[in-house]
Amino acid sequence: MSGIRDVIILGSGPAGYTAALYTARANLKPLMFTGLQPGGQLTITTDVENYPGFPKGIQGPELMELMREQVARFGTEIHDTLVDVVDFSRRPFTVWAEGQAYTSKSIIVATGASALLLGLPSEQKFMGFGVSACATCDGFFYKGKRVIVVGGGDTAMEEATYLTRFCPEVIVVHRRDTLRASKIMQERALANPAIRFRWNTEIAEVHGETNRKVTGVTLRDTLTGAVTEMPIDGVFVAIGHKPNTDFLASQLALDSKGYVRVKPGSSYTSVEGVFAAGDVHDSVYRQAVTAAGSGCMAAMDAERWLEAQAHANTEQPSAEPLGKAAPAAGKH
Numbered sequence: 001m002s003g004i005r006d007v008i009i010l011g012s013g014p015a016g017y018t019a020a021l022y023t024a025r026a027n028l029k030p031l032m033f034t035g036l037q038p039g040g041q042l043t044i045t046t047d048v049e050n051y052p053g054f055p056k057g058i059q060g061p062e063l064m065e066l067m068r069e070q071v072a073r074f075g076t077e078i079h080d081t082l083v084d085v086v087d088f089s090r091r092p093f094t095v096w097a098e099g100q101a102y103t104s105k106s107i108i109v110a111t112g113a114s115a116l117l118l119g120l121p122s123e124q125k126f127m128g129f130g131v132s133a134c135a136t137c138d139g140f141f142y143k144g145k146r147v148i149v150v151g152g153g154d155t156a157m158e159e160a161t162y163l164t165r166f167c168p169e170v171i172v173v174h175r176r177d178t179l180r181a182s183k184i185m186q187e188r189a190l191a192n193p194a195i196r197f198r199w200n201t202e203i204a205e206v207h208g209e210t211n212r213k214v215t216g217v218t219l220r221d222t223l224t225g226a227v228t229e230m231p232i233d234g235v236f237v238a239i240g241h242k243p244n245t246d247f248l249a250s251q252l253a254l255d256s257k258g259y260v261r262v263k264p265g266s267s268y269t270s271v272e273g274v275f276a277a278g279d280v281h282d283s284v285y286r287q288a289v290t291a292a293g294s295g296c297m298a299a300m301d302a303e304r305w306l307e308a309q310a311h312a313n314t315e316q317p318s319a320e321p322l323g324k325a326a327p328a329a330g331k332h
Helices: 015-023 040-044 060-071 121-125 135-142 154-163 183-190 287-314
Strands: 006-010 029-034 078-081 085-087 094-098 100-109 113-115 146-150 169-173 195-198 200-209 213-221 227-231 234-237 241-243 275-278
Touching: 006 015, 006 094, 006 287, 015 040, 015 060, 015 287, 040 060, 040 113, 060 078, 078 085, 085 183, 100 287, 121 200, 135 234, 146 154, 146 200, 154 169, 154 183, 183 195, 213 234, 275 287
Parallel strands: 006 029, 006 100, 029 078, 100 275, 146 169, 146 234, 169 195
Antiparallel strands: 085 094, 094 100, 113 241, 200 213, 213 227
């Protein structure tokens, strides 16, 4: 049993680091696999002004580095690598990373979600310097500016409407001539005088000053192929998010979009002893502070579950089927 961990955390970012902080302070000696992007989405964000405790704001990578230092201070073992395969069919659970197997009594999944992007090299070049995938996070920085929102679904309409709080003109660029958004979201956006639409249009290139700001875009007509230039101060890509759960498809109950299902008000997944935190199950809020809060929930749920298991094991053999004690996800 000496090689079996109390808890393994899959993923970093605010959810994973907070889960590590709480489990480390509970003397559970967590092992964390950060994934290929240690720190998650905040590592490609510049100014973060909506995370409590930083009145002057903080750079996203700096905030993640501080969280990492904090969890390391309390004894979290951190591996900067990706988990390849997991087996949640029996306890102790097993995860494989770089050809090595690790076993644990409990697992916290905090692998997050990735914003779907346009795939342009210039989009990556200006990410955090005028290109954003989160209006709630970055809209404040565009007061009085003219911006583009790319997309035609609910996310795009919600982000465009939100940005009109700060921006006198928001231009929705959509590849088709009809929106995919729900009727109520369409009506709100179409009725907003600060929002105008460019139909049958896509962004072909983003222009700007390197490491400083976006100054314009090249737009392409999807029907004729004609290109035009447009001066612009910011580009918000709102074509959706994809949870990082491909490796979990046969292991946990997922919803139709691939997010991990959890029991409402908890971090319990469909497998007893496996918990989820952050954007991997949250398709609604997707904020650093809510991810951190759910990391705390997962850590506390895991700690209490492990304690209950320890008490139960003093009274009966440990070789019991999975899924009997903890509430199952996917039934709401």
